[in-house]
Amino acid sequence: MGKEKTHIHIVVIGHVDSDKSTTTGHLNYKCGSINKRTIEKFEKELLELARSPNLPRKLKRLNEYYP
Numbered sequence: 001m002g003k004e005k006t007h008i009h010i011v012v013i014g015h016v017d018s019d020k021s022t023t024t025g026h027l028n029y030k031c032g033s034i035n036k037r038t039i040e041k042f043e044k045e046l047l048e049l050a051r052s053p054n055l056p057r058k059l060k061r062l063n064e065y066y067p
Contacts, residue, residue: 012020028034049055 010024012024014020029039052058
């Protein structure tokens with residue numbers, strides 16, 4: 001038989017912009033909830049975005065909308 005996993009329920013409460021999503025995502029990653037294929041897909045998309053010649057213009061526009 002496979003290894004049995006213990007399920008727990010967690011509630012994360014905090015002020016806006018206090019990194020609740022980042023902390024929860026990091027916890028999921030460390031616990032193995034996100035498979036390697038998904039991580040590789042995100043890394044590939046990030047590299048493609050970084051190579052984009054329009055990236056500086058897009059970042060400038062974002063800074064205008066969200067100063």
